[in-house]
Amino acid sequence: MHATDRSRELFGRALDVLVEGGSSPSRGPANYGDYPLFMTGASGSRIRDEDGNEYIDWMMAYGCLPLGHADPRVAEAVANAASSGAHLATATEVEVEVAERIRDLVPGVEKVRFANTGTESMMAVLRLVRGYTGRPKIVKFEGHYHGWHDEVLANCHPKPPGALGHRRSPITIPESSGLVRGALDDTIVVPWNDLDAVDRALRSNPGRVAAVVTEGIMANMGVIPPESGYLPALRRLTREHDVLLVLDETVTGFRIGPGGCQERYGVGADLVSFGKGLGAGLPVAAFGGRAGIMEALAWGGVLHYGTQNGSRIGLHAALANLRALSDDGSAAVRGAWDTGEALAAGLQEALDDAGVPGVVQGVGPMLQVMFTEAGRISDYRDFCGHVDGERYRRFALALFGRGVYTTPSAALHWMASAAHAPEDVERTVEAAREVLEDGAFAA
Ligand code: PMP
Numbered sequence: 001m002h003a004t005d006r007s008r009e010l011f012g013r014a015l016d017v018l019v020e021g022g023s024s025p026s027r028g029p030a031n032y033g034d035y036p037l038f039m040t041g042a043s044g045s046r047i048r049d050e051d052g053n054e055y056i057d058w059m060m061a062y063g064c065l066p067l068g069h070a071d072p073r074v075a076e077a078v079a080n081a082a083s084s085g086a087h088l089a090t091a092t093e094v095e096v097e098v099a100e101r102i103r104d105l106v107p108g109v110e111k112v113r114f115a116n117t118g119t120e121s122m123m124a125v126l127r128l129v130r131g132y133t134g135r136p137k138i139v140k141f142e143g144h145y146h147g148w149h150d151e152v153l154a155n156c157h158p159k160p161p162g163a164l165g166h167r168r169s170p171i172t173i174p175e176s177s178g179l180v181r182g183a184l185d186d187t188i189v190v191p192w193n194d195l196d197a198v199d200r201a202l203r204s205n206p207g208r209v210a211a212v213v214t215e216g217i218m219a220n221m222g223v224i225p226p227e228s229g230y231l232p233a234l235r236r237l238t239r240e241h242d243v244l245l246v247l248d249e250t251v252t253g254f255r256i257g258p259g260g261c262q263e264r265y266g267v268g269a270d271l272v273s274f275g276k277g278l279g280a281g282l283p284v285a286a287f288g289g290r291a292g293i294m295e296a297l298a299w300g301g302v303l304h305y306g307t308q309n310g311s312r313i314g315l316h317a318a319l320a321n322l323r324a325l326s327d328d329g330s331a332a333v334r335g336a337w338d339t340g341e342a343l344a345a346g347l348q349e350a351l352d353d354a355g356v357p358g359v360v361q362g363v364g365p366m367l368q369v370m371f372t373e374a375g376r377i378s379d380y381r382d383f384c385g386h387v388d389g390e391r392y393r394r395f396a397l398a399l400f401g402r403g404v405y406t407t408p409s410a411a412l413h414w415m416a417s418a419a420h421a422p423e424d425v426e427r428t429v430e431a432a433r434e435v436l437e438d439g440a441f442a443a
Pocket of ligand 1: 117118119120122145146147148215219220248249250251275276
């Protein structure tokens with residue numbers, strides 16, 4: 001019997017003092033129903049809750065942990081840094097070392113700047129592209145998420161298809177109250193995996209667009225890979241229009257390969273932004289790109305500040321992480337790929353055997369189970385129209401009771417790490433079969 005009484009009690013206490021009982025809506029009742037599980041700690045592929053239950057964790061802190069939980073190399077680096085000065089806010093050698101590593105791993109990166117979160121890094125990038133080009137507008141894709149700041153906080157969550165407007169001119173839909181008035185006036189929203197849509201947007205705004213901003217793999221609408229050749233073609237198109245291309249690798253950076261989507265798909269972006277997987281659980285983000293553009297940040301140009309930028313403890317974690325991911329011919333990354341692919345295949349088989357309509361979509365270590373009768377999901381509109389998010393949530397929550405932890409949001413995804421073993425895949429597929437074949441789930 002899966003007892004979670006202590007989580008329920010703690011949630012009661014949390015609601016008294018924390019809005020929705022936590023620090024982000026995605027960790028609260030909107031996703032988790034009556035109460036979320038309160039976790040006490042984790043190691044490798046396993047996470048433990050307050051009642052002593054252990055789970056195979058496929059959420060991995062929303063993708064912050066490509067090496068798994070409490071990797072000993074990262075833990076040692078953090079402990080050493082913590083005991084000798086967590087943050088100095090001065091010049092440090094480790095800052096240079098991590099920047100050099102990023103430059104060496106990621107094609108096209110000549111200069112680097114550190115920030116703390118994916119949101120912050122993308123905020124700086126957007127200011128930079130505007131400052132550098134002197135143009136006001138950015139093109140953003142439907143269903144892509146680049147952080148919770150105003151100018152990109154549109155069309156990033158699933159919506160009823162009737163609300164989206166026509167595909168050729170999507171309605172820009174803000175995701176929050178309280179945005180600065182006019183914050184989205186210079187944000188042009190277009191469908192992804194559709195070159196004509198970008199071409200039309202750039203032709204209608206000649207000389208006004210600073211950059212096209214894209215995720216490399218759509219990772220905030222389940223997992224939707226780029227169509228073959230799409231990203232290099234987007235690069236050519238933006239070049240033809242003399243517009244910068246920004247690649248948001250917050251999710252994919254250092255996970256999909258040491259050089260991320262830049263390397264895997266040959267994107268050739270002008271600027272690239274990293275977060276999550278860079279700091280191995282510590283809040284470290286970075287952006288980088290061509291020196292000529294990055295130099296616009298130099299004093300007196302485009303301003304980017306931050307007391308916590310380049311925290312020493314975070315950079316030591318990042319250095320240990322990047323070393324571990326790229327050492328030995330990137331064996332750790334390849335291991336996570338194999339695990340992710342085996343898990344995706346196993347879950348697809350479980351769906352098929354149970355006769356439950358659905359697809360498991362993924363790229364290597366990233367995957368999502370989509371309950372749909374529509375076959376493959378290839379863009380945001382497909383997702384909004386055809387994915388049953390409520391059914392997915394029931395599926396994920398039922399897995400908790402069988403020792404498997406993952407995101408309950410259909411719009412997020414599962415993440416395999418280097419710490420997952422074949423046994424984790426087997427046990428998870430077994431648990432998924434039990435849930436899918438249970439009459440109560442089918443009902
Ligand atoms: N960009 C992408 C592609 C993301 O997925 C996220 C977070 N899910 C962000 C930016 C924002 O990162 P953070 O939550 O660290 O601010």
